[in-house]
Amino acid sequence: MASPIGSFAEELVDFIDYYFGWLLTLFSDILDQILDLVGSALTYLDPIVFIPILMIVSLLITKRLVMSLMIGAAFYTIYWMGYWNSAMATLNMVLVATLVAVVLAVPLGIWAADSEKANPVIKALMDFMQTMPAFVYLIPAVIFFGLGEVPGVVATVIFAMPPVVRLTNLGIRQVPPEMNEVADAFGSTGWQKLTKVQMPIAMPSIMAGINQCIMLSLSMVVIAAMIGGEGLGGDIVEALSEIDVAVGFEAGLAVVLIAMTLDRLTQSFKESRT
Amino acid sequence: MGRIKARITGSVKSFVEEHRPRTKVKRSAEDIFAGIESPRDEEGNEIMIQVRNLSKIFGRHPEEALALLEEGKTKEEVQNMTSNNVGLYDVSFDVRKGEIFVLMGLSGSGKSTLERCMNRLIEPTSGQVLIDGLDFTSLNEEDLRIARREKMSMVFQNFGLLPHRDVKNNVAYGLEMQGVPESKRLEKAAATIELVGLAGYENSMPSDLSGGMKQRVGLARALATNPDILFMDEAFSALDPLIRNDMQDELIKIQSELDKTVIFVTHDLNEALKLGDRIALMKDGRIVQVGTAEDILQDPADEYVGRFVREVDRTKILTASLFMRKPKSVLYVTQGPRTALRIMDDYDRNDMLVIDRRNHLVGMVESDDILKAVQSGDKDLSKIVMDIPSVGPDTPMSEVIQIMVTTDFPIPVIDGDGVLLGMVSPSVAAETLNIGGGE
Numbered sequence: 001m002a003s004p005i006g007s008f009a010e011e012l013v014d015f016i017d018y019y020f021g022w023l024l025t026l027f028s029d030i031l032d033q034i035l036d037l038v039g040s041a042l043t044y045l046d047p048i049v050f051i052p053i054l055m056i057v058s059l060l061i062t063k064r065l066v067m068s069l070m071i072g073a074a075f076y077t078i079y080w081m082g083y084w085n086s087a088m089a090t091l092n093m094v095l096v097a098t099l100v101a102v103v104l105a106v107p108l109g110i111w112a113a114d115s116e117k118a119n120p121v122i123k124a125l126m127d128f129m130q131t132m133p134a135f136v137y138l139i140p141a142v143i144f145f146g147l148g149e150v151p152g153v154v155a156t157v158i159f160a161m162p163p164v165v166r167l168t169n170l171g172i173r174q175v176p177p178e179m180n181e182v183a184d185a186f187g188s189t190g191w192q193k194l195t196k197v198q199m200p201i202a203m204p205s206i207m208a209g210i211n212q213c214i215m216l217s218l219s220m221v222v223i224a225a226m227i228g229g230e231g232l233g234g235d236i237v238e239a240l241s242e243i244d245v246a247v248g249f250e251a252g253l254a255v256v257l258i259a260m261t262l263d264r265l266t267q268s269f270k271e272s273r274t
Numbered sequence: 275m276g277r278i279k280a281r282i283t284g285s286v287k288s289f290v291e292e293h294r295p296r297t298k299v300k301r302s303a304e305d306i307f308a309g310i311e312s313p314r315d316e317e318g319n320e321i322m323i324q325v326r327n328l329s330k331i332f333g334r335h336p337e338e339a340l341a342l343l344e345e346g347k348t349k350e351e352v353q354n355m356t357s358n359n360v361g362l363y364d365v366s367f368d369v370r371k372g373e374i375f376v377l378m379g380l381s382g383s384g385k386s387t388l389e390r391c392m393n394r395l396i397e398p399t400s401g402q403v404l405i406d407g408l409d410f411t412s413l414n415e416e417d418l419r420i421a422r423r424e425k426m427s428m429v430f431q432n433f434g435l436l437p438h439r440d441v442k443n444n445v446a447y448g449l450e451m452q453g454v455p456e457s458k459r460l461e462k463a464a465a466t467i468e469l470v471g472l473a474g475y476e477n478s479m480p481s482d483l484s485g486g487m488k489q490r491v492g493l494a495r496a497l498a499t500n501p502d503i504l505f506m507d508e509a510f511s512a513l514d515p516l517i518r519n520d521m522q523d524e525l526i527k528i529q530s531e532l533d534k535t536v537i538f539v540t541h542d543l544n545e546a547l548k549l550g551d552r553i554a555l556m557k558d559g560r561i562v563q564v565g566t567a568e569d570i571l572q573d574p575a576d577e578y579v580g581r582f583v584r585e586v587d588r589t590k591i592l593t594a595s596l597f598m599r600k601p602k603s604v605l606y607v608t609q610g611p612r613t614a615l616r617i618m619d620d621y622d623r624n625d626m627l628v629i630d631r632r633n634h635l636v637g638m639v640e641s642d643d644i645l646k647a648v649q650s651g652d653k654d655l656s657k658i659v660m661d662i663p664s665v666g667p668d669t670p671m672s673e674v675i676q677i678m679v680t681t682d683f684p685i686p687v688i689d690g691d692g693v694l695l696g697m698v699s700p701s702v703a704a705e706t707l708n709i710g711g712g713e
Contacts, residue, residue, distance in 0.1 A: 181395055182434040185505070186448045186495075187423030196450075200438040 013140045024144045031096070031150050039092040047079045058261075062268040071264070074257040083254045089231035091258060093149060093224070094217045097156040101213050105161045106206065109168025110194065119169070126162040134159050134220055138227050152224030152233075159220045163212035171205025172198050211266040218259045232258075300453070303424035306417050310407045312371070320371035321407075322503060322535040323392065328365045328401035330384075330391055330559075333358030336399045349558045361387040362559045365401070371502075374529060374536040376550030378543065384559035385539045389505055392537065393426055394418060405503070423452050427496035431508040433488040435480040441467065441491050442476040448499035459498075466498040467491075469528065486517035493525070497532070506538045510545065522548055523600075543582065547571075548596055555579050594674050595667035598687045598696030604629050607636045607655050611647040614639065614655060627686055627694065628659050634692040638662045638683060664688050667695055674698055 017024070045053070051072055059068040078087045112122040137158050141151035175198050183193035199206075225233025232251045239248035313321045331339045339358035342351070349360040362384045369375045377385040390396040392403050394410070403410045405425065413421060427448055435444050442463045449459035467476055470490040480488055489509060496504055506525075510518045522545065529536060540546055546553045547567040554564045555575075563575035574580035603621050605614050605628045618626050618641055628636045637659035647658050663677050664686045674685055684699040 176432075178430050178432055178434045179436070181390075181428075182430065182436070182447075184395055185393060185422060185426075185428040186499075187419040187421075187451050189419065192451065196447075197436060200436070203438070 013143055017143055028145050028150050031100070031153055034096050034099075035092060035149055035153065038096055039089065042088045042092055043085070047075075047084050051075050051079070058265060061265055064268075067264060067268075071261050074261055078254045078257055081250045081254065083232060083235065083251060086230070086232045086235050086251065087254050087258060090218075090221055090233065090255070093153055093156065093221045093229060093231060094214060094258075094262070097153045097160060097217045097221070098210070098214050100153070101157045101161040101217070102164055102210055104157070105164035105209075105213070106168050108161075109165040109206075109209075110172060112165065112169040113172035113198075122165065122169075126165050129158055130162040134223050135226075138224070142227050147228035149229050151227055152221060152229035155224055155227075156217050156220040160213045160216035163216065164206070164209040167205045167209030167212070168202065171202025171209075174205070175201045207266065211263060214262050214266060215259060218255060218262070222255065301416070301420055303420055306413070306421060307406055307408055307425075312406045313404075315368060315370070321368045322371040322405065323369040323537070324402075324404040324407075325365055325367050325369075325388075325392065326402040326404065328388070328391055328403065329363050329399050330361035330387055330396060331358050331399045332361055340400065360559050361396075362391065362398070365559075365561050367554055367561060367564055369535060369537065370551075371535055372533045373551035374525075374538055374549050376546040376553045377537065377539045377556060378541065378546040378550075378553055379556035380541060383556040385541075385556050386507055387559075388556070389507055389537055389539050393422065393428065393505055395428075423448065424499065425501055426503040426505065427499055427501045428505040428507065429489070429492045429496045429509040431512055433480070433485075433492045433512075435488055435491055435495075437480055439480075440476070441472065441478050441480070441483075444480065444491055445494045445498050447495055452499060463494070463498055466494040469497065470494045470524065484517075485513050486521060489513060489521060490524075493521075493528075497528070497534075502535060504534045504536045506536060508539055508541070511540065511542065518545070525549065555582065592671040593667065594665050594669045594671065594685070594687050594698055595695070597671060597674075597698045598667070599699065600696050601627055601684075601694075604694070605639065605655060606631065607659065609655060611644045611652055611655065611658075614644050615641065615648070618644075625683055627684075627697065628655055629694050633694055635664060635686050635688050635694045638686075662686065665698075666690070 042050075054075060055068045055072040058071045059065065062068060075087075078084060108122060112119045134155070137155040138151070141155045145151035145154060179197055179201060180193065183197040188196065221229060221231065222233035222236055225231065225237045232255050235251035236248055236255075238244075239251060313324065315321055329340060329343075333339065333356065335356060335358060339352050339356050339360060342355060343349075343360065343363050347355070349363070352358065352360055365384075365388060377388055379385045387396060391398040392410075394403075398411060401411070405421070410418075410421065436447065439447070442460055445463040445466055446454075446459040449462055454462070464473075464476060467473060470493050472487060472490050472494065475483070475487065480491065483491065489512075492509070496506075510521045513521060525536070526549065528534075538546075538549055540549075550567060552564060552566055553570055555562045555570065555578075557578050563570060563579050565573075570579060571583055574583050603617055603626065605617060605626050607628050607630050609617075614626075618624070624641045625638055627638055630636055636656075639655055639658055639660070643658040643660075644655075647655070652658070662683055662685075663681065665674050665677065665688075667687055667689065669687075677685055678698075678700055684697040686697045687695045689695055
């Protein structure tokens with residue numbers, strides 16, 4: 001038997017499901033569309049074409065030849081092991097989850113930096129979201145969105161969002177006071193101050209948050225596979241149930257390779273902006 | 275029927291009239307300052323800024339602290355009795371149009387707070403600031419923004435350059451806030467960059483510049499919007515002494531060309547004496563004395579000012595280097611007499627200093643002698659150069675003046691190697707030292 005706290009959480013979830021179900025359905029449909037779109041873009045090209053294009057893009061972003069060669073090798077390894085489709089499905093979920101997380105988290109971080117009233121509330125909420133064991137999110141996600149990729153993405157967004165909120169907040173708060181005075185002294189509006197002074201100066205911090213967000217998304221999509229998400233997570237969950245060391249290791253390695261690639265790419269983007 | 279129809283069309287018409295989109299005319303500083311005449315003081319000088327009984331209390335209960343101050347309690351007593359901090363109390367003064375007005379005091383004296391209350395980066399607790407006769411302290415937020423964009427600008431101690439923008443886009447920031455289109459603002463920025471001597475660095479990032487260059491960018495940014503008032507907060511304090519000196523000269527030069535009103539905050543007495551047309555000495559959030567450099571040196575208002583001034587030996591402060599100016603033009607000893615005459619004619623002078631190719635002072639020539647040289651067919655100036663007395667940069671002004679009495683010419687200032695640094699002209703010395711009788 002759960003205590004009143006547990007029953008409250010249960011009732012809250014029921015309440016939301018009953019009265020805001022239509023909103024959740026709408027949200028779910030939109031997410032589904034985005035997942036379809038990005039997914040088909042990722043699988044549109046044959047790996048033999050996709051990998052060279054990826055290498056050229058990473059060369060343009062990192063401006064380091066060895067780095068882009070290694071990224072090419074990493075993706076070729078995934079293809080060669082036979083996990084290409086799973087990897088693309090995982091990448092799809094990570095990219096969409098990160099996109100949604102950033103769209104929600106950056107404004108939230110700006111609000112936290114701007115308002116002394118909102119800040120402690122948002123901070124507490126972020127603590128809650130980040131430390132609540134990731135598995136717990138799967139339960140309401142399934143109630144709200146059923147099984148499949150969408151609840152996986154939603155749980156991932158909740159789990160991966162806090163670093164972006166925190167580091168956006170921190171980045172803007174760490175803008176030197178003199179810079180804010182510069183904006184004011186030259187008659188900037190609040191919006192001009194934010195977009196032309198604070199955000200650019202906070203950008204390295206925000207990019208570090210996005211980098212963290214991607215890493216957390218990757219670790220979460222594996223957990224999300226437990227509620228029917230496909231991709232490498234699905235392969236790993238299957239390997240676990242069958243105690244298949246070979247498949248488990250290969251799928252795990254593919255996750256690591258994707259993680260390192262995304263990390264290096266976002267790192268270098270962060271560096272090039274400073 | 276007709277009447278009802280007319281009524282309906284009438285109300286529809288008025289509804290449409292009321293709600294049609296209007297072409298919004300952008301409000302400018304001219305609208306805000308329209309119809310207000312700039313005030314003048316008793317001597318007829320135009321007044322740019324009037325500060326009236328300005329106070330700033332930091333803390334939760336400013337009224338409490340203000341009441342105690344009115345009873346005559348000191349800043350320290352008030353701070354001990356309440357949780358408030360006194361930034362400024364009952365400060366009043368006028369700043370004339372076109373002068374460099376220096377706010378000077380030790381750290382914690384309230385000089386930066388005062389400056390920031392004048393452009394409302396800090397909101398004053400009570401009192402008024404009038405700019406060009408308009409009550410600046412009562413402007414609403416939009417008008418305040420417009421006034422800041424068009425009427426004033428600021429130079430910061432640590433330069434305040436935006437690290438993600440190159441030099442030209444930093445300089446153009448104020449123009450961007452004014453809504454000037456990109457091509458036009460970059461054009462204006464380039465002109466201002468040239469004015470401060472940074473032409474060629476338009477595309478550099480701030481991190482690639484030295485401290486002195488950064489502050490030139492800061493100065494250019496402040497000048498780019500062509501404001502009436504320039505607030506400068508310890509603008510040269512972060513620079514090393516040599517570069518600081520250059521920047522001070524640069525400011526004096528630019529100020530004489532552009533005729534801005536400058537509020538300059540510093541803790542350095544020498545800087546205050548060099549730059550300030552008038553100086554306000556501050557202590558504990560109050561102004562102790564306002565006056566010219568000479569007023570303050572000769573007639574310190576109280577013990578505090580006296581102590582401040584006494585620490586610096588007067589003869590040491592008033593040296594030739596403080597009063598010297600770069601000559602508008604010089605002649606090279608290798609130049610022919612005809613060229614020399616042309617140059618002297620261009621600058622409308624009868625005498626001019628002569629230097630060699632390595633900037634060493636050779637002497638002075640007079641136009642009469644050059645005319646003779648032209649007639650006798652001399653190829654250069656070496657035969658007609660006269661020796662004249664010169665001084666070093668550290669020579670006290672009292673000595674310079676003694677020399678000046680014996681000659682009609684400006685006194686050249688040279689360093690130990692004989693390189694020409696500048697010259698002290700009799701008019702400058704007389705004006706600054708207030709020895710008008712000699713004119």
